[in-house]
Amino acid sequence: MKKLIVFCLMLFVAIVVPIVLIAQDVEPVDVTGLAIDAYFVTLAAFAAIIVPITALLNRVFKINEGFVKQFLSWGVSLILAFIANIIGLGIFDGLVWYEVTLYAFGGALIANGIFDINVIKLILGAIGLNKPKPIAYKR
Numbered sequence: 454m455k456k457l458i459v460f461c462l463m464l465f466v467a468i469v470v471p472i473v474l475i476a477q478d479v480e481p482v483d484v485t486g487l488a489i490d491a492y493f494v495t496l497a498a499f500a501a502i503i504v505p506i507t508a509l510l511n512r513v514f515k516i517n518e519g520f521v522k523q524f525l526s527w528g529v530s531l532i533l534a535f536i537a538n539i540i541g542l543g544i545f546d547g548l549v550w551y552e553v554t555l556y557a558f559g560g561a562l563i564a565n566g567i568f569d570i571n572v573i574k575l576i577l578g579a580i581g582l583n584k585p586k587p588i589a590y591k592r
Contacts, residue, residue, distance in 0.1 A: 464589050485517055493543030496556065497570050500563035507564070523565055530561035 492502040507526045516522055534557035537545040545553055559573040568576075 491540045493537045493545060496544060496560055496563070499530075499533070499537075499544070499560040500570070502531065503560055503564035506533070517554065523561075526565055527558065527561040530557040530564065533557070534560065553559075555580070555582060 454591060461499055492498050503526060507522070507529050509517075510525055510529065514525075516525060520572055531554065534545055534553050535550075538548055538550075538553045539549070543566065548556070555577065559568075559577060562568045563573055
């Protein structure tokens with residue numbers, strides 16, 4: 454019986470004490486808004502948004518062939534890049550159509566796992582598409 458009481462007291466201390474010590478009055482954070490522009494700040498963030506959208510479309514259209522999945526990924530990348538260019542989001546703001554296309558294909562190659570982000574940056578830099586580092590994302 455003593456072991457049970459000691460165990461219950463230790464469990465109480467392990468659960469309640471940290472909650473009491475951590476619980477503080479903080480300002481609530483607004484999480485209702487969807488920050489779409491956060492996915493267009495860098496090329497890596499752009500590649501990260503291509504993957505779930507392509508996976509969702511693969512599941513909806515039941516695509517199982519590997520090369521068709523890559524074409525879909527490239528198409529999603531192009532569509533997202535041109536929409537971001539029209540709206541003026543992140544790295545696509547103020548680019549010409551062929552620059553948007555090259556960045557889109559770079560993002561798709563990263564999303565497909567064919568190239569690393571550093572290789573794509575090196576290739577884009579070699580053809581003169583050095584985009585200045587964007588200001589840190591502020592919400």
